Amino acid sequence: MTTPVPPLKTAPRAVHDPERLTWVEVRDHHTTIGRLVSQEWSVPFGAPIDQRILTRRHRLLGFGPGAVFAYLRRVETTSVSVAGRLDILQVAPARDRIAVPGVIPGAAPLLRAATWNLARSVLARFSALEALGFPLHDIEPDYWRRLSAALVEGRSPPPYDRMRHIAWLAQRAAQS
Template identity: 35%
Template structure:
């Protein structure tokens, strides 16, 4: 059994798009013109966007910020993700997905890779959005504190 978390990506123009918004892949396999499979090392954080439509418009908009798990670690089942992942954030519906994408853009504007953001920030965003409140922005100071905490507490 692989120690990696595998994500199946699919793209059918105007119908289905499953893609990675951010994250560091360690493996990629092109299955055909429409499908790829990417893999993440345990502990990696990545954003998985799923969108689909039919003849009448958008049917599904979803974004999940996930953390890859190692062998034997508890995980949630997520469609197209094997064996599963820890869910840090998950929202459904274009207005909420758009707000999460704006959060990601704001983090990137600071020069921070969203894959390096403190995992509890994604929980914070999830919880504030669920409560109908605006999430606090991620800051350089908060990021430095997270990097320091991670360096002293492995």
Template identity: 30%
Template sequence: MKGFEQGRMGGHALPDDAPPFTTLVHLTWEEGRIEHRIRFGRTIYKHAINQRNRVVGFAPNSVFAFVRWASNDYGTVVSRIDILRTISRGEPFQTLPFVRPGGDLLLKLNGWPKVERVLQIIDVIEALGINAADAAPAYWRHVHNRLTASTDARLYTREQHDAWLSRRSILP
């Protein structure tokens, strides 16, 4: 197949025209059955496979949210959200279905009530005028830990964000 390398992603060949060191995510949309989508993040690459499948890519050291939902004749079988920081060459990473090579997993939650809560938290961050992809990675770990323990996460604040931006500006 021209334009694709030998590797596989979600049953499809990986595109070989993506920029080097791009983290690729395979997205699927089948009305009422499968929904793999990006909730936030800045893509640097897009490739349509067909009407229901596409691949998007993210630059190293960027953050994105990947939502997966699937159902069958009996109801929902998967409801999941993952928030990842993409990796640079040589960094360790966790693997994840539909994500190549993988990433630094900041948040991983299953079950609609927890997924819905994360989506609400993202909405609150965006209501502050902050792109959720720019929020402090430590905050996403906090949300993961609190919701995993079935407790409420603290809301992200403008002050917390400004402190993160200041810290990030002086870090190597």
């Protein structure tokens, strides 16, 4: 006769444990009196595994280890000027993270478009990659680094093709 295995005193933490996720603040348009007309903090792409709704216009998205996501912060003023910033980030261990406003506890940067003109260029690249059938959150992280370097140097965007994508997916599958 076998003896029953005693239950664990503490359950092992699952990947979707809120303490192990990277949380991203998302805000819908806010209208205020004065110079600021609207502000938007959004996630143009990414695959969150959890969500916390704080208010009707304010929520947190949770991303698991290794997840890649884009984070756009945009402000429009009464003078119709637009300021914005776009970051493509990857959830990473503490030693590789940097502080990014609205991202708790931070993430590893893959691409940073600190001006609205650069952000628009990256958004256009999103559209081109999606038109080729690539899910943006599954694109090789090194591609985003190469795109960032090309934007800073004023070069045309590097190509991303099906063979590179298949190789990346196979490498990622082999690592997990």
